[in-house]
Structure formats: structure tokens, C-alpha cells
Amino acid sequence: MPLVTDSISSLVSHPTDAVTWVTVICTCFNHEAYVEKALQSVVDQTYPYVELIIIDNDSSDHSVDQIINFITRHPTARFIQNPQNLGLNRAFNLGLSLAKGRYVVDLSADDVLLPTRLEKQVAQFEMLSDTYAVVFSNATYIDSLGSAIGLHYPINAHGQARARIPSGNVFKNILETYFICTPTMLMRRDVLNQLGGYDESLAYEDFDFWVRSARTYQYAYLDEVLTLKRRLPTSLSAQVSYTDNKLLESTLVVCQKAYGLCQTPDEFAALTSRLSQFIRKAFYTEQFELVERFGELLQRIERPDLLTYLVLLLGQLRVPVNSLYRFFLRQRRSPASTF
Incomplete structure (x- = not known):
């Protein structure tokens, strides 16, 4: 207690x-x-x-x-x-x-x-x-x-x-x-x-x-x-670039809730744009199962654009990119959230 x-x-x-x-x-x-x-x-x-x-x-x-x-x-x-x-x-x-x-x-x-x-x-x-x-x-x-x-x-x-x-x-x-x-x-x-x-x-x-x-x-x-x-450096938002972070898994759950709450074409379009971003983040952190699951949710709404389709394909191939991604983030780090 x-x-x-x-x-x-x-x-x-x-x-x-x-x-x-x-x-x-x-x-x-x-x-x-x-x-x-x-x-x-x-x-x-x-x-x-x-x-x-x-x-x-x-x-x-x-x-x-x-x-x-x-x-x-x-x-x-x-x-x-x-x-x-x-x-x-x-x-x-x-x-x-x-x-x-x-x-x-x-x-x-x-x-x-x-x-x-x-x-x-x-x-x-x-x-x-x-x-x-x-x-x-x-x-x-x-x-x-x-x-x-x-x-x-x-x-x-x-x-x-x-x-x-x-x-x-x-x-x-x-x-x-x-x-x-x-x-x-x-x-x-x-x-x-x-x-x-x-x-x-x-x-x-x-x-x-x-x-x-x-x-x-x-x-x-x-x-x-x-x-x-x-x-x-220890802030929660800074952890999103690491392969073992739990943030993106929670984000998928929230996106699934949002899918059930969307009511208009504009809202669904906003969600699909955000899903494409999260697909890339999951790929950059080598959370390839999440790449696939974000992609499945996106495809309930519309077909992915070419760039997102390529990221989904690279996710299936398990291409290791996290080290390069974290190096890139260190070069462009700003006060705004990375999430």
C-alpha cells in the first residue's frame, strides 16, 4: 500500500x-x-x-x-x-x-x-x-x-x-x-x-x-x-527512437480507438496521414511487427501511397536502419517533440 x-x-x-x-x-x-x-x-x-x-x-x-x-x-x-x-x-x-x-x-x-x-x-x-x-x-x-x-x-x-x-x-x-x-x-x-x-x-x-x-x-x-x-535525454519523448520503446505499441492502440471515433472523410484522411508517419517511425525503430499492424489499420481506410507502400515492403524485409535513424536525429534535434 x-x-x-x-x-x-x-x-x-x-x-x-x-x-x-x-x-x-x-x-x-x-x-x-x-x-x-x-x-x-x-x-x-x-x-x-x-x-x-x-x-x-x-x-x-x-x-x-x-x-x-x-x-x-x-x-x-x-x-x-x-x-x-x-x-x-x-x-x-x-x-x-x-x-x-x-x-x-x-x-x-x-x-x-x-x-x-x-x-x-x-x-x-x-x-x-x-x-x-x-x-x-x-x-x-x-x-x-x-x-x-x-x-x-x-x-x-x-x-x-x-x-x-x-x-x-x-x-x-x-x-x-x-x-x-x-x-x-x-x-x-x-x-x-x-x-x-x-x-x-x-x-x-x-x-x-x-x-x-x-x-x-x-x-x-x-x-x-x-x-x-x-x-x-531521459524524457519519455526521447525514447521513441529506441528499438525497445513501448510508445509505438501504445500509439497503435490509440489509433485503433481513433479509427472507431472518426466520423467524416476529413477525419479519416487525417488519421491515414498520421498512420503513415507512425509506419515510418515503427520502421526506423525496427519494430517490424508494428509496421505491419499499422499498415493493416491504414488499409482499412485506403490504399497506402507509394512511399508508405515501400516502407511497408522494407519492413517485411527487416531492413536494419535504427542506428542510422538515431544518428540523423542527433544531428537535427530540436526542442519540439520527436513524437
């Missing part, structure tokens, strides 16, 4: 319905160098009604020591220490089962919330109808030392995104490309509960959540940099 540390009769730990509360669920695994800064960024929010739930996923470094030092100073935080690594999705769902806020933030212990983030996102959410499930924003990417290395959306001289960021009904956009910076999301808790939380059978959370929630609900973009997203 997890060890739970909770304050007693604390207003912050036990939100009421009189005000709009936000629950920040911070999941930690071997983030000793960053977790205190992540937690401090929650305490430093200008928005006063914040419930903080911290979950350590059996870290083997000194993360727990850092967390205990933090809650000694901030006893209203709730701390759950898992005796084993439950995985990101299951750990988050554990926090979600305890959450009381109307809105929820999924905070990785190496990321940072800028001080006005929750105040601004809650204000926008409160102006929206119940058809909206998510408010998301721009983010600055930082390295291990906290130095800025890029932006999720390039901005102009006024700090606004140069390109139009999809808002409203974004289901087709989510199928087309990765465009939401995951840690910037403020999510409605009732929507998360309605969906059953994150799918615990998957290796990662965001694509599946986007597909399932965006089919029914709308998304709103707040055009400001409100989060610092840390990019590390």
Missing part, C-alpha cells in the same frame, strides 16, 4: 464548493534535481485556491527527501509514496481519485508553472461553456540547468504565437499532428472522471486523452507562455 501523508483539517487539502479549486497532481520518478522547484512553482501561484497532491513512483534517488523537506514547510500538500513504480498513468489516476478541484493539472516533477498560469487559465475556463474540456497554452522549453532552449510555438514581437493554433473542435487537428504541449493543459476533472482517467494499459497518456476527450469536447488556447517544459 502507498504511504500517504496528509494534513489534518486543512482547507487547502479539503477544498469546498464555495470557490473554484484547482488540483495539481505532481508525479515524480527520480527527479531529485528538479522536484523542489516544480513544487515551489505550485506554491508560488497567484491563484490562491490550489490543492497539491504529490505522488512519488518509487524513486531510487533522493527525490523523496526533497519532497519531505518541501511538505515540512508546506504541510497542506498531500504526499503519496508508492512502494513500487506504478507507471505514469496509474500514478496520475491515483491522484485523480483523491482530487477535489474542479480543474486538474498533470505536473511532471521536472516542469515549472509560471506564477500567473492558474489564475489566467481558470479565468478563461470560467468564461467558457461546459462543452470545453481543456485550456492549454504556450510553453518555453528548458534544459537540465533551466536555460531556455526554445518555444513550443514560435512567437512574434508581442509574445503571440506566429501561427494560428487550433481551438474549439480539435479532433481532426489532434489526428493530424502533435500540437499541444501536454504540461500546459488545465483539464476539467469531471471530464477526466467521465473518461475513466488515463488508460493505464498505455505507456503514455496525452495522445489517448486528446483523442477520447476531443471527440466530445472542445479545447481553448490561451496565447501566453505559462509553463516551462524541461527537455532531458
Whole structure:
């Protein structure tokens, strides 16, 4: 059983319905160098009604020591220490089962919330109808030392995104490309509960959540940099280039769900384009069975184009390309996700 540390009769730990509360669920695994800064960024929010739930996923470094030092100073935080690594999705769902806020933030212990983030996102959410499930924003990417290395959306001289960021009904956009910076999301808790939380059978959370929630609900973009997203060589998104990664297998499951949710020719076209991308990624990581299975799903919709057909053929021939692929990625690595 997890060890739970909770304050007693604390207003912050036990939100009421009189005000709009936000629950920040911070999941930690071997983030000793960053977790205190992540937690401090929650305490430093200008928005006063914040419930903080911290979950350590059996870290083997000194993360727990850092967390205990933090809650000694901030006893209203709730701390759950898992005796084993439950995985990101299951750990988050554990926090979600305890959450009381109307809105929820999924905070990785190496990321940072800028001080006005929750105040601004809650204000926008409160102006929206119940058809909206998510408010998301721009983010600055930082390295291990906290130095800025890029932006999720390039901005102009006024700090606004140069390109139009999809808002409203974004289901087709989510199928087309990765465009939401995951840690910037403020999510409605009732929507998360309605969906059953994150799918615990998957290796990662965001694509599946986007597909399932965006089919029914709308998304709103707040055009400001409100989060610092840390990019590390050990980040989950960096693992997609390795032959033993489990991300693409989970992606296939999500694509199968998306296939069942598509309703229009444009949506199916967006999915086929994305499937062609995942076929190439599976090939580059030499996961040849997944190449075939992605191809089978694609062919339920349409015949593959020439390039995709050639990749499917090379996949059948088990052509080894991963070393060359990883060398290519190292040469062109950018702050944007490789996934």
C-alpha cells in the first residue's frame, strides 16, 4: 500500500464548493534535481485556491527527501509514496481519485508553472461553456540547468504565437499532428472522471486523452507562455527512437480507438496521414511487427501511397536502419517533440 501523508483539517487539502479549486497532481520518478522547484512553482501561484497532491513512483534517488523537506514547510500538500513504480498513468489516476478541484493539472516533477498560469487559465475556463474540456497554452522549453532552449510555438514581437493554433473542435487537428504541449493543459476533472482517467494499459497518456476527450469536447488556447517544459535525454519523448520503446505499441492502440471515433472523410484522411508517419517511425525503430499492424489499420481506410507502400515492403524485409535513424536525429534535434 502507498504511504500517504496528509494534513489534518486543512482547507487547502479539503477544498469546498464555495470557490473554484484547482488540483495539481505532481508525479515524480527520480527527479531529485528538479522536484523542489516544480513544487515551489505550485506554491508560488497567484491563484490562491490550489490543492497539491504529490505522488512519488518509487524513486531510487533522493527525490523523496526533497519532497519531505518541501511538505515540512508546506504541510497542506498531500504526499503519496508508492512502494513500487506504478507507471505514469496509474500514478496520475491515483491522484485523480483523491482530487477535489474542479480543474486538474498533470505536473511532471521536472516542469515549472509560471506564477500567473492558474489564475489566467481558470479565468478563461470560467468564461467558457461546459462543452470545453481543456485550456492549454504556450510553453518555453528548458534544459537540465533551466536555460531556455526554445518555444513550443514560435512567437512574434508581442509574445503571440506566429501561427494560428487550433481551438474549439480539435479532433481532426489532434489526428493530424502533435500540437499541444501536454504540461500546459488545465483539464476539467469531471471530464477526466467521465473518461475513466488515463488508460493505464498505455505507456503514455496525452495522445489517448486528446483523442477520447476531443471527440466530445472542445479545447481553448490561451496565447501566453505559462509553463516551462524541461527537455532531458531521459524524457519519455526521447525514447521513441529506441528499438525497445513501448510508445509505438501504445500509439497503435490509440489509433485503433481513433479509427472507431472518426466520423467524416476529413477525419479519416487525417488519421491515414498520421498512420503513415507512425509506419515510418515503427520502421526506423525496427519494430517490424508494428509496421505491419499499422499498415493493416491504414488499409482499412485506403490504399497506402507509394512511399508508405515501400516502407511497408522494407519492413517485411527487416531492413536494419535504427542506428542510422538515431544518428540523423542527433544531428537535427530540436526542442519540439520527436513524437
